[in-house]
Amino acid sequence: MRILHTADWHLGRIFHGVHLTADQAFVLDRLVRLASESKPDVVLVSGDVYDRAVPPPDAVALLDDTLSRLVLGLRIPVILIAGNHDSPERLSFGSKVLAAQCLHLAGTPAPDATPVVIDDRHGPVSFCSLPYAEPALVRERLDRKDVVDHDSAMAAQIESARRRLPAGSRAVLVAHAFVAGGIESESERSLSVGGAAAVGVEHFEGFHYAALGHLHRPQRAGADHVQYAGSLLCYSFAEAGQTKSVNLVELDAAGRCAVERIPLAPSHEVRCIRGAFRELLAGPRAAESREDYIMAVLTDKEPILDAHGRLSEIYPNLLHIERSHLAAAGETGGAARDHRRLSDLELFRAFFSQVTGDELTPEQAEAYAEIVENLRRAEREAD
Amino acid sequence: MRILHTADWHLGRIFHGVHLTADQAFVLDRLVRLASESKPDVVLVSGDVYDRAVPPPDAVALLDDTLSRLVLGLRIPVILIAGNHDSPERLSFGSKVLAAQCLHLAGTPAPDATPVVIDDRHGPVSFCSLPYAEPALVRERLDRKDVVDHDSAMAAQIESARRRLPAGSRAVLVAHAFVAGGIESESERSLSVGGAAAVGVEHFEGFHYAALGHLHRPQRAGADHVQYAGSLLCYSFAEAGQTKSVNLVELDAAGRCAVERIPLAPSHEVRCIRGAFRELLAGPRAAESREDYIMAVLTDKEPILDAHGRLSEIYPNLLHIERSHLAAAGETGGAARDHRRLSDLELFRAFFSQVTGDELTPEQAEAYAEIVENLRRAEREAD
Incomplete structure (x- = not known):
């Protein structure tokens, strides 16, 4: 069984003001080509397919196009779950009719859902979908009062999924979660305020592969058969230099898996220059x-006068400028003071020292006062 | 060509506190049976399939089930457009893959969409989908600055649709709009604050049938070939006694249409008793x-003491009680006064006269004062 595992597409993402849909279309085109060449038995998309609950129309069209190329064009079944960025109901729409085309969507936890079974020459492999769900929703849907956090929610969902597994079948889990010990990037949205989001890797025991989404850095999560595919693109400058990839997984007759990361070259690298x-x-x-x-x-x-404008002539996709000494001092230093109570000169003194790192000299203060006085006079005369 | 035209399902509707999903499932089951017996070439659903943009999960499941029975079970193509209650993006999800199963969804206006063409023994019939859209969206999508209201938006959309019609093909329009002169019910949500929602019936000339949604009373709209199917159920007590129906339309070789209304008997009638x-x-x-x-x-x-409780024993689905003399006087009579400035007795006097239609007599006022005084004394002693 060959599995192509991807996650965290975040279609419709805006990165420092740039709509990334064209970049995402570029990489998804590569992904479809990869699928065409490597001929997997199934493609798994482990959540956060959209960046927000109401994605822009071009992101909807891109997903529609990508999925139809996979399931209609290449006839490769796709299993896709909702992540914490997706609208579960949107992803559930038409799911019976879509399943008839081998596009299997899971938007909300369905305690009675049967696994998707796909056969290879060694027999059946069962795929259990665990879409992202708040613990409160899992508690209600599964009627399990002991679900109090993400860890107990995952345990309850997996227990419920396990009961529906055909005996003797190899089993793959598709889930969107934060596994304890995983390395976060800057671009994930935390699953839980206060940090009770982590789930233990021990829950995934008994599955032959766990295809995870949520963390944007491709990584092994506590065990060789528990893997994050990582995001489609770098979605923060903190990820600059990370190679994004998809996992090509070979599952053998005994259920042992071998994971290969296939890099996805983007149309634009994300890079920091200093x-x-x-x-x-x-x-x-x-x-x-x-x-x-x-x-x-x-x-x-x-x-520096017009640093952005001048540097943009060299780097047309310059998205952000930081000043190292400002970042060190803290850009918002002094913001706690109430600016409205400061005099013009005090405000300028604070601004000057924040921008240059130096104190205003008496000569500079005098020059400033003279300029302001001239401006005020001109204004009075204009009235 | 036989067409089954329905509209305004409003799945997920709550009627005076009652979730109508079970009632809707009952009627949709009848509709699917009707489709199974009458074997239409296509089913048209003219918008407002959901009651709100984020429908409850059982409504999502009901739609999914109904559509899969039609397109997978009966192999009847379905053309479904968004109405003003639907989330256009939700209805656009997976539309390419769904179209491969002959489920044609139109969520947002697509100026370059080609009509769905279905053949009968006389040749092709083209179906143009015009999902509901705010005039501002039509103006932007069609790049037509002359679109200022619903009428000019409809004119622009139809003009654009007409250009994509194959020459000589019979043509059917599926739209969600308020045609001038139509009879409104209480349960529609007005398309426009201020009443500029109406579109002229003359726009539909040249189409052989216009399958409309929005108005909940089944009706002809200004011309024999322009028809509202009406809603699935009565969604207000003002509709009590209305027979809800679907339109079974026969389109002949020349494009002449004959419309038959097939009643849909609900599991619960909506009735006023007096x-x-x-x-x-x-x-x-x-x-x-x-x-x-x-x-x-x-x-x-x-x-009347506990009127609701006692009458509910006879009518378990009693949803609302009105008092005729209150309705006549206006239930909110006196609400403009600031209740907080009235004394207990003044408040009670107003309440008494509102409920009974009579003034409080001096004896009644005295009795009231005595009761209140006793209650206050008991309260003081309890402290």
Whole structure:
């Protein structure tokens, strides 16, 4: 059994003001080609297919197009679950009719759902879908009062799923969760305020492969057969340099799995560049593309006029600029003070020291006062 | 060409506190049986399939079940558009894969959508879907600055749809709109605040049948070939006594249509009963069911202790009681006064006269004062 495992597409994501749909379409096209070449028996999408409950129309069209290429074009069954970013009801729409085309959707926990069974030459493999659900919903749907957090919710759902597994069948779990010990990126939305989101890896024992979604860095999660596919693209600058990938999983007759990560090259890399403004103006090094999505960290202490405009001429997709000394001092230093109670000069003094890292000298203060006075006079005369 | 035209299912509707999903499932089962017997070439659902953008899970399951019985079980193509109650994005999900099963969904206006073409022995019939859309959305999607209201939006959409019609093909329009002159019920949600919602019937010229949704009373709309199917059930007591139905339409070789209304008998009729409380306690007349959804209008002027509880023993689905003399006087008479500034006695006097239609006599006022004083004394002693 060959399984293509992907997750966290986040279609419709906006990254520092850029709609990523074209980038996502580029990578999904590669994913469909990969599916066409590697001919998996099934594609698993472990949640967060959309970035938000009401995605933009082009994201809806992209998903529709990708899924139809897989199930109609290539005739590869797809199992897709909702993540914490998705609207469960949206993903449940038309699911019976879609299942007739081998597109199996799970939006909300369904205690009585039977697993999807796909055969290979060694016999059947059962796929259990556990869409993301708040513990309170699991408690209600499964009528289990002992469900108090994500860990007990996962335990209850897996227990319920296990009861529906045909005896002797190899079993794969598709879930969207935060497994304890996993490495987070900046771009996930926390499942629980206060940090009670983690589930123990021991729940996944007995399954031959657990195809997880939620964490955006591809990673093994506590056991070789428990794996995050990672996100489709880098969705934060903290992920710059991470290679995003999908998992190509071979499940043998005994249910042992071998996982290969197939990199997904994006149309734009996400990259951080750092240095003095003049250095950065020299442009990218040989192997780097000007078209990458760029965050620039400027080490200069002096103010720079129109840094964004000038650097954008070199890097058209410059999305964010940080000043290293500001970041060190804390950009919001002094924000706790009530600005409305400060005089013009005090405000400027605070601004100057925040931007330059230096204190205003008496000469500078005098120059400032003179400029402001001239402006005020001009304003009075204009009235 | 035989067409089964239905609309305004409003799955997930709550009627005076009663979830109607079971009633809707009952009628939809009849509709599927009717489709099984009458063997239409296509089923049209003209919008408002759900009652709200986020329908309850049992409503989602009911729609999924009904559609899969039609397209998978009976192999009858279904064309379904969004109405003003639906979430357009939800209805667009998976539409390519669903179309492969002959379930054609239209959630949002798509200027470049090609009509669904279904053949009979006389040749092709083209079905144009015009899902409900706010004029502003139509203006943007069709890039038509002249779209300022529902009428010009409909004109622009139809003009755009017409251009995509194959020459010589018979043509059917599926739309969700308020055609000028149509008879409204209480249960529709107005399409436009201020009443600029009406569209002219002249736009539908050239189509051989216009299958409309929005108005809940089945009706012809200005021309024989422009028809509302009406809602699945009575969704207000103002509709009590209305026979709900679906349209069975025969389209001949020349595109002339004959419309037959097939009644849909519900599991509970919606009925108003009127009379003195004692009369109503006598129970339903021979042909009437105790199980109907009942609104009782009591003509009594006297206060009646636990009218709802006692009448519910006769009519278990009593949903609403009105007092005829209160309705006449206006239930909210005196509500404009600030109750907090009235004394206990003044408040009671207003309440008494509102409930009974009479003024409080001096003896009654004295009795009231004595009761209140006794209660206050008991309260003080308890402290």
